[in-house]
Amino acid sequence: MPMADGIRAGRKEWTGLAVLLLACLLVSMDVSVLYFAVPFLSRELEPTATQQLWIFDVYGFVLSGLLITMGAVGDRIGRRRLLLIGAAAFGLASLAAAYSTSAEMLIAARAMLGVAGATLMPSTLALIRNLFLDDRQRGTAIGIWTGAMAGGVALGPVLSGFLLEHFWWGSVFLVNVPAMVLLLVLAPMLVPEFRPPAGGRFxxxxxxxxxxxxxxxxxxxxxxxxxxxxxxxxxxxxxxxxxxxxxxxxxxxxxxxMLDLALFRDRVFAGSIALNVLTMFAMAGMTIYTTQYLQSVLGLRPLVAALWSVLPSVAIAGVAPVAGALARRAGAPRVMSAGFLVGAVGLASMVFVGTDSALWMILVAATVYAGGVVTVMSISTEQVMAAAPPERAGTASAVMESGTEFGGALGMAVLGSVGAAIYRSQVPDTLPEPARETLGGAVATAAHLPADAARAVLAAAREAFTTGMHGAALTGAVILVAASAVTVPLLRRRPARPAARPEPRVPVSR
The missing domain is CATH 4.10.860 (DNA Excision Repair, Uvrb; Chain A)
Structure with a gap:
């Protein structure tokens, strides 16, 4: 059915989308941008082992913990206003992180980056929901947003490695500043403010x-x-x-x-969030294996491994928008179900990857399973945003992203535990204690052994790790097949709703 005049987005809205992508790209990159900076940080700031863990983890912890709160704040004070506040805070926190003089200062700066990131992520998705009222255009825009989020995590280590080869360690944070300044300049011109009617005291x-x-x-x-x-x-x-x-x-x-529980009575809303959790379960859970395989089994240098790991992300860059088009033709539940099956095939194919396999085998397997789960992620995100009332778009996006964080953490815990248990059962008891625990421990142990002993330790550990990776991949594949089976009944068609109307807009000062 044709949309009413004035509903379809024009050039200004699509340009506004490009501005919003800048924010979500940088927020997702900051999750992984420190991967190569650890040796440099250790020399300069001399953090303890506990402080080093907090430097890595505090950003993700604070980000995930504040998503729902910040989504509700945006629904009350205005989503563009929250976006601009978050951009300013993200830039200032990046400056503080870049010029940190102690581990404690860097931890505090990373925590502030998490607070600012929690304001940016739900704001960008909620504004996309408001900018694109046409179902077809909104699906395309959310597909592009999904690709940017996935690409940011993959690009983080590459950008980090490049900067560290030419500049000091603080440059991995300083690169955020000009991007946030650009966002502060362009967003007021290209992104209208959306503020729902007052919803009571916070x-x-x-x-x-x-x-x-x-x-x-x-x-x-x-x-x-x-x-x-x-x-x-x-x-x-x-x-x-x-x-x-x-x-x-x-x-x-x-x-x-703050969180309207009535949203979860909608099968499409609740079901799409649950299915998105499963996609991140598989993707995050297997990423820890592919990165270790490239570096510790195939022996690639960290930057080279990071560059190769970007290849699947580039290959699936166009998957999300295409998935939206397929969903409109064949129905979202069917395409999501097929996406889960494609992801399962990709995971199952990893059992053919051995310790001496060619590099292309792991890359093809990763591309296939990533393409399948990104298909599901893109459509499930669009389903959530379409099912939520416009005045709850900020909260809905925050719930979606909280589920993404939870699914990733759950995947790393479950699939990581499966692989670790298999590793310990396969590795010979004659190896030194650290080598019997993890592949990383085996690599560290081998560095202090004679050449022949080192080769024997590494060969046994790599074989055990690869077997553990096979077990984790098959576990993930079984879960994706089960998800495929329940997708269509879970997301059965709901009664037709009236076309969405634009929200009341606060006049934008020029």
Missing amino acids: DLMSAFLSLAAVLPAVYGLKEIAAHGFGVVPAASIVAGLLVGVVFARRQGRRPYP
Whole structure:
């Protein structure tokens, strides 16, 4: 059915999308931009082992913990306003990180980057929901947004490696500053403000509860992924879940809740979020294996490995927009179901990758499974944003992105644990203790052994690691096949809704 006059987006809206992509690209890049900077940071700032972990992790923890809160803030004060506040804060925090003089200062700056990033991510997706009211155009725009988010994580290590070869370690943060200045200049000109009607006073207690629910759960999952099952991480997950129950009960009693639980009564909304969690489960869970395989099994230098790992991202750059077009023709549930199956085929094909396989084999397998899950991610994101009322677009996008963070952490924990258990069962008992725990431990041990002993240790560890990777890949494939089977019944067609109307707009000063 043709859309009403004035609904379709024009050149200005598409240019505004390019401005919004700048923000989400940099936020996603900052997740991985420190991968090559650790030796430089260690020499300059001399962090302890605990401080080094916090330098890496505090950004993701704060980001994931504040997404729902910041989505609700944007729904109240205006999404463009929150975007501009976040851009200014992101630029200032990047300056502080670049010129940090101590590990403590860098940790604090990374935490502030997480706060600013939490304002930018839901704002960009919510503004896309408001800029593109035509279903077809919105699907294309969200597909491009999805590709930018996935590409940012892949580009982070490459950009980091390039900058560190030519500049000092702070340059990996300083590169954010001109981009944020550009965003501050262009967004007021190209992105109109959208502010829903007033929704009551902001609920600080709900903001605290959402943070207290998400942070312990994500922390526990990441600790299990890094160090295996333990009492403290498990207790942390349970505590987060219990606080989450308290948060949900409070939302059900509030006249103006931060998170409207009525959204989850829509099968498309709730089902799409659940399916998106499974896509990130598979993608993040297997990324830890592909990166280690390239570096520690094939022996590629970190920057070379990072450059090769970008190849699947480039290959699937056009998948997300094409997925939207296919969904309009064949129906979103069917295309998502097919995407899960493609992802499962890619994961299953990794069992043919051995310790002496050609590089192209792992790259093809990664491209296939990434193409499948990106198809699902793109369509599920569009489904969530279409199902949510326009005045709840900020909260809906925050819930979506929180699920993405949770799925990634869960995938690393579960698939990481599967691979680690297989590794320990396959590696010979005669190897030194560190080599029996992880492949990284085997590489470190081999560096201090005579040549023949080092080769024997590395050969055994690489074989055990590859077997563990096969087990994790098959586990992920089974989960994706199960997801494919439930997608169509889970997302059965809902009754037709009236065409969306533009929200009331706050006049934009020129």
